[in-house]
Amino acid sequence: MDTALTRSQLVRWHIAICAIFLASGLSIATWASRVPAIRESLGIENSGVGLLLLGMGVASIIGLSIAPAVLARLGARGGMLTALVLVGVGLAIIGFGADTLQVFGVALVGLALFGLGNGALDVMMNVEGAALEKATGRTIMPLLHAFFSFGTVIGAGLGFVAVSVGIPVLAHCIALAVVILVVAFVSIANVPRREVAMDAPADEERAHWRERLATSLQAWKEPRTYTLGVIMLGMAFAEGSANDWLPSAVVFGHGAPEEAGPAVLAVFSVAMTIGRIAGGPVVDRLGRVIVLRVLAATAAAGLLLFIVAPFGPLVFIGAALWGLGASLGFPIGMSAAADDTAKAASRVAAAATIGYIAFLCGPPILGWIGDHIGLLPTLFIVVGLIVASGLFSGAAKPLAVESAETEKVRRG
Template identity: 45%
Template sequence: MSQTTQTTDRSRRELTAWRNAVFVIFILSGLAMATWVARIPGVRDGLGLGKDPSAIGLLILGMSVGAIAGLAASSPVLVRFGPHKGMVSSLVIVSVGLVLLGVGTSVAHSIPMVAAGLILLGFGNGMVDVMMNVEGTAVEREIGKTLMPLMHACFSLGTVIGAGIGAASAALNIDVSWHLIVLAVVIVAVAIVAVRYIPREAELGDEGAEKPAEPFGQRMRESLAVWADWRLILIGVVMLGMSFGEGSANDWISLAVVDGHGQDNSTGAVVFGFFVAAMTIGRVAGGPLVDRIGRVAAIRITAGLGAVGLLIFILGGPLWLVVIGTVLWGFGVSLGFPLGMSAAADGAANPAARVSAVAIIGYSAFLVGPPVIGFLGKEFGLLNALYLILVLLVAAFLAAPAVRESSRARRSGTPAGPTGPTQTTDSTERA
């Protein structure tokens, strides 16, 4: 299938600034989440919750509920206000949540205030997660290279920065409220500056674009209509398996190593570190790999590696074998989510609505996966519960053809000239 790309009058410098601005938004999202996670012990102590994990668990549940609500609200907010106002507003909500968290912990010592802060943190981050992916796919299409894996690696970088600042703040006995308030101000200030380098596009619903955006009602109907596209649903299956595998790993790998494989707590933490490192490396290296072999082959290879790694992890054996399984698991789930985003936006009308739809599927799986594994683990044992992820990875492998690129021209690496990429004709995808 051949398809001619659209011309663009944006210079290489403008495209680079746009790309870097989206990188920054991804970093800010990761930074916000890690800032809370890094200070959980301080929040627990400030609220006088003792050593009972159930109270913190309820607070985390509130954040998850807020995140799901944010995912649901993202589409109408994006359609109504566009990604510029949407991303800044979402990060303002995130920052208000961080402020309430800090003040509720160290000043008011109020559980309801902390709970409200976590709900807002989850809500704002749920919305910005969808919007930054919509914007990421837009700049990826313009530049013509696979960038989404690297963007998600930027989110991971943000979590590393947030964890480091949190650890340093705790070590220096910096009050939780001051830590979170300062980070909240930084997040809003950086977001306001970053979006200035993101061009406004009527196709994404931005006001002030060169051509007027369609009326809100029409855009909302078009946004809902994409759910009838079976190819989009199959892309969602790919993202479902990968997101379920990633989210469950984040919450359960350490405990599975300790309870399932008889290791101590520190070893469980180290093994989890191998998983996170493998995911990050996979996302940093994933873009050039995808540009060389295509999305379908990349999904099949990574899903296969993930399934093999997960099986090794479940069956166990010597610790080195468990670590190998963990690394393969991490590589296996590293590309499914970002490549699903790219596939949803590629070669079809209304890319913003399509990306928003699959993002909701992916993030919902990310949030729902851990408690489902916990429930199954209680009934059948934690390691046995992980077989559900294996089934979903196989489903992602089978659904891989849905992510096939409909426009190879944007993946051909055609450099942007002084006035942007020239018109080229796409070639057949290698699957």
């Protein structure tokens, strides 16, 4: 049975999960920042880069899909450690294959391991973040996702420095892989063993992993999993479409100069990060449902303004509202999925899988549609999904979960 943790243990646990979120963002930005150099080293064109991205994307979806089984087999601590090791090893192989061997297949294997690890980690670190939230009694999931954003900013900055001073891809990738592995082992050492995370205490025998897997899959039979999934799907589309298509929409949709694309994306990213930093106390004060509805309206209004306004200040304002509105849907969905501590792992894994598959698959689908009707008109689809997210926000209302003692008294 889970026991109460001391304040020191809670603080170390909080820092550890923040570090894991940051490491995930750092790894993704490290790869992204060296794509031009990797492309040149391998001698490939855009189609070749697309194949690398496809391999990573497919592996990421596999990682998302198998995360519940990994949790059942290894527990949250063992699962996160394994996933982070895969991310670090994959990153090193990417550098080795692209820079030293200059063999496309080796780089693709590295990206597959990298994607597999990050996909599984996405689910498991959200499971752990939701458990931390329940243990502290505060809404901290938005802050954890802000640390992921910090990781991408740090990774992009380090990538800029590495390119500027001429650090080879291999050295850059190995250095960051070592950092990620150190973060992995230090962080996991500070994550407590918990029964609800399928980590049995050392002196207790664990149930067979097949039984734990069956328990983890029960969430897929619950209607609330899918209503929460709608909330997260809409906001995942809102975030993913911006990350992949906002600069292109600015340049090719609005006819703006090329340098305007990253500038508008920066406005979106800063607004989203601010929303995540400030979001926890706001949710605690106003409640999940009203915050989700207000932010869905904000994101939809911002995206509509971005689509219909001529290029100028209004486009920047629209991007800021879009980013702010999209900032909390995913982390609040994670919090809602974890309302019942006894079923938190399975429910968070299921909800996170829906959201992340949308995050990974949504942008390519939008790109295909955009080839036929244009990027700006395609973004109206995202507006519709954001509206759906707002309409389903009532699903995030906290559950009234009875303790075992209360249930016994009620039953007499």
